[in-house]
Amino acid sequence: MFNVTPIPAFSDNYIWVLSTEGSNSVAVVDPGDASAVETYLEENNLTLEAILITHHHNDHTGGVAELTAKRNIPIYGPANSPFEGISNPLSNDDTIELFNQTLAIREIPGHTLDHISYYSAHKKPQLFCGDTLFLAGCGRLFEGSAKQMLDAMQYFSSLPDSAEVYCTHEYSLANLNFAAAVEPSNRDIRTSITTCNSLRDNDKPTLPTSIAEEKKINPFMRTSTPTVIDAASNFSAKKLISEVEVFAAIREWKNQF
Ligand SMILES: [Zn+2]
Numbered sequence: 001m002f003n004v005t006p007i008p009a010f011s012d013n014y015i016w017v018l019s020t021e022g023s024n025s026v027a028v029v030d031p032g033d034a035s036a037v038e039t040y041l042e043e044n045n046l047t048l049e050a051i052l053i054t055h056h057h058n059d060h061t062g063g064v065a066e067l068t069a070k071r072n073i074p075i076y077g078p079a080n081s082p083f084e085g086i087s088n089p090l091s092n093d094d095t096i097e098l099f100n101q102t103l104a105i106r107e108i109p110g111h112t113l114d115h116i117s118y119y120s121a122h123k124k125p126q127l128f129c130g131d132t133l134f135l136a137g138c139g140r141l142f143e144g145s146a147k148q149m150l151d152a153m154q155y156f157s158s159l160p161d162s163a164e165v166y167c168t169h170e171y172s173l174a175n176l177n178f179a180a181a182v183e184p185s186n187r188d189i190r191t192s193i194t195t196c197n198s199l200r201d202n203d204k205p206t207l208p209t210s211i212a213e214e215k216k217i218n219p220f221m222r223t224s225t226p227t228v229i230d231a232a233s234n235f236s237a238k239k240l241i242s243e244v245e246v247f248a249a250i251r252e253w254k255n256q257f
Contacts, residue, residue, distance in 0.1 A: 001101075001120065001122045001123060001124040001125075001126060002018040002019065002020060002098075002099070002101065002120065002126060003018070003019045003020065003021065004016050004017065004018055004126065004164075004166060004208070005017045005019075006205050006207070007028075007036050007037060007040045008036070008205075009032055009033040009036045009059075010032065010033060010059060012169050012170040012171065013030075013032055013033075013059055013168055013169060013170075014166075014167075014168060014169070014170065014205060014207065015028050015029065015030060015031050015032065015033070015036065015037060015063075016028065016029040016030075016128060016166050017040065017046075018052075018098065018099070019046070019099070020099045020100070020101070023099065024045060024046050024047050025046070025047050025049045025099060026041070026046045026047065026048060026049065027048070027049055027050035027051065027052055027098055027099070028048065028050075028051055028052070028067075029051075029052045029053075029054065029118070029128050029130075029166070029168075030052070030053060030054055030059075030060035030061070030130060030168055031051060031060075031061075031062075031063040031064060031067055032058065032059040032060050032061065032062045032063055033062065033063050034062075034063030034064075034065075034066035034067045035063075035066075036063075037063060037067060038067070048067065048071060048073060049073055049099075050073055050074050050075075050076065050098060051064060051067065051068070051073065051074070051075045051076065052076045052077070052098075052103075052118055052128065053075065053076060053077030053078070053081070053083065053085075053086060054077075054078075054115060054116055054117065054118075054128065054129070054130025054131070054132075054168070055078065055081070055083075055111065055112045055114050055115040055116070055130055055131065056078075056081045056082050056083035056112060056114050057112065057131070059168075060130065060131075060168065061077075061083045061085065064083075064085045065085060068085070074087055074088045075087045075088065076088045076090055076096055077089065077090065077114075077116070078090060078091075078107070078114040078115065078116045079091045080113065080114050081114040082114065083114075090105045090116055091105065091107060092105065092106060092107045093105065093106075096118075101120055101122065102120065102121070103118040103119060103120050103128075104118070104119045104120075104121065105117070105118060105119075106119065106155055108129070108132045108148075108151075108152035108155065109143070109144040109148045109152075110132060110138075110139065110141055110143075110144035110145070110146075110148040110149030110151075110152050111130070111131045111132055111138075111139030111140060111141065111142060111143070111144065111149070112131075112142055112143045112144070113143045113144055115130060115131070115132055115139075115144075115152075116130075117129040117130065117132065117152075117155075119159065119163075121160075124162065124164065125159065125160050125162060125163035125164070126163065126164045126166065126208075127156070127159060127163050127164065127165050127166065127211075128166045129156070129165060129166070129167055130167070130168050131167070131168055131169065132149070132152050132167075133152070133153070133156050133165060133167060133214065133218075133220075133221075134167045134169060134171050134172070134175055135165075135167065135171070135172040135175060135176070135192075135196070135206055135207060135209040135213075135214070135217075135218075136172060136175035136176045136178070136179045136189070136192065136214070136217050136218050136219075137171055137172075137174075137175030137178070137179075137218065137220065137254070138152075138153065138218075138220040138251070140251075140255070141251060146244055146247050146248035146251060147244050149220075149247065149251070150223065150243060150244050150247045153220055153221050153223070153247070156211060156214070156221065157211070157215065157221055159211050160211065161210065161211050161212035161215070162210065162211070162212065163210060163211045164208040164209075164210055165207070165208050165209045165210060165211060165214065166207060166208045167207055167208075167209070170205060170206065170207070172192075172196045172206040172207070172209075173193070173196050173197065173200060173206075175218075176189060176192055176193045176196060176217070177193075178219070178253075178254050178257045179217055179218065179219050180193065181257065182219045182227075182228060182231045182232075182250065182253070183219065183222075183227050183228060183231065185227070186216075186217065186227070188213075188216040188217050189217045192213070192217050219231075219250050220247065220250060220251070223243045223246040223247045223250065224243055224246075228246065228250065229246050231250075232245075232246040232249035232250050232253070233246075233249075235249055235250075235252075235253045236249045
């Protein structure tokens with residue numbers, strides 16, 4: 001497994017720093033802000049060895065040019081990305097070796113068409129999923145379809161419950177408020193609100209979350225649960241049958257929430 005630490009950036013982004021025990025070599029995921037990364041590297045005496053990109057948005061890629069101006073390091077990212085700074089393009093079922101550990105690539109379009117995730121299937125599995133899965137939420141559908149995003153949710157559901165989930169944004173409390181509106185009687189959501197409030201009060205990230213937790217609290221991963229189907233049908237004022245209809249209704253509801 002990787003040691004993972006966050007560099008907070010902008011108002012609510014996390015740039016995740018990956019390393020292994022006893023080494024000063026690190027990789028960063030989605031470095032939108034070069035100066036935040038440089039400061040962290042300098043303060044902790046670390047060497048940047050690789051960059052992992054999940055999708056093209058500027059708050060995920062904006063620091064790449066500056067970080068690589070004086071470093072000759074691989075920049076991994078989606079093969080179909082409009083972002084032009086990728087040196088090692090990746091597609092479905094590719095794997096990369098990072099500090100002697102394997103990361104499996106999965107294309108998870110929806111938020112954007114070029115979105116990928118990185119998954120490490122070690123004793124403690126770890127998922128780096130950019131803006132696709134959030135604690136109690138999912139990314140907005142800027143480029144892809146509800147069907148594509150639902151497919152991504154189903155991929156995440158297929159991962160081990162113990163997998164840690166590293167998302168890029170601190171959106172947890174807003175997402176949980178929405179999740180509680182969808183499922184007012186879901187006690188796990190209430191518990192998570194209490195936990196996340198206390199973490200934020202102490203200025204700590206609410207992340208990582210886990211696949212097990214998301215299956216309990218995330219309406220976008222619960223589109224086959226009767227309470228979520230009923231709530232989505234209520235919102236749409238018609239009986240929704242298919243999971244993709246339920247997903248699309250919940251996404252639309254969240255957009256308006
Ligand atoms: Zn994005």
